Amino acid sequence: MTAHFLPSLLQGAMPLQGVLGGMLIGLAAALMLLGAGRIAGVSGLAARALSLTRGDTPLPLAAAFVFGLPLGALLFQSGAGPIVARYPPTVWLLALGGLLVGFGTRLGSGCTSGHGVCGMARFSRRSLVATLTFIVAGAATVAATNAVGWGWR
Numbered sequence: 001m002t003a004h005f006l007p008s009l010l011q012g013a014m015p016l017q018g019v020l021g022g023m024l025i026g027l028a029a030a031l032m033l034l035g036a037g038r039i040a041g042v043s044g045l046a047a048r049a050l051s052l053t054r055g056d057t058p059l060p061l062a063a064a065f066v067f068g069l070p071l072g073a074l075l076f077q078s079g080a081g082p083i084v085a086r087y088p089p090t091v092w093l094l095a096l097g098g099l100l101v102g103f104g105t106r107l108g109s110g111c112t113s114g115h116g117v118c119g120m121a122r123f124s125r126r127s128l129v130a131t132l133t134f135i136v137a138g139a140a141t142v143a144a145t146n147a148v149g150w151g152w153r
Helices: 005-010 015-036 042-049 059-080 091-107 112-121 125-147
Strands: none
Touching: 015 112, 042 059, 042 091, 042 112, 112 125
16 A cells, blocks of 8 residues: 555655644643643543533643633734635534544543543553554554545545
């Protein structure tokens, strides 16, 4: 199986920005753990911020973390200029994706940030299994959507 998507995928790759972004994600997770003693799992924090769960995280902390995510994106966009999607998704596809991700985070007892960033850093076996499941499911989804002609070309 040849990977014809790799050359187009790597066009415009920004390794420095990726490294810096990864370091900032790690820093945010470390600050949350060291400062508040909590894992920076976005799905759990979002559920707490919306009062859907009673977790141990104080509501103001969860709300500040979750509402700071889009605020940070808006601040970035104001300095970087408009971001144009190469493959703009439709509204129904965004809604379906959001529902599936929400269902998956509940089914998997956490999200990619909780398991993939924080859990992996703590050498959690459960998080390793969850992260591998995320990767395999993502690869299978890409393969399936490409096979039926829904993939991005």
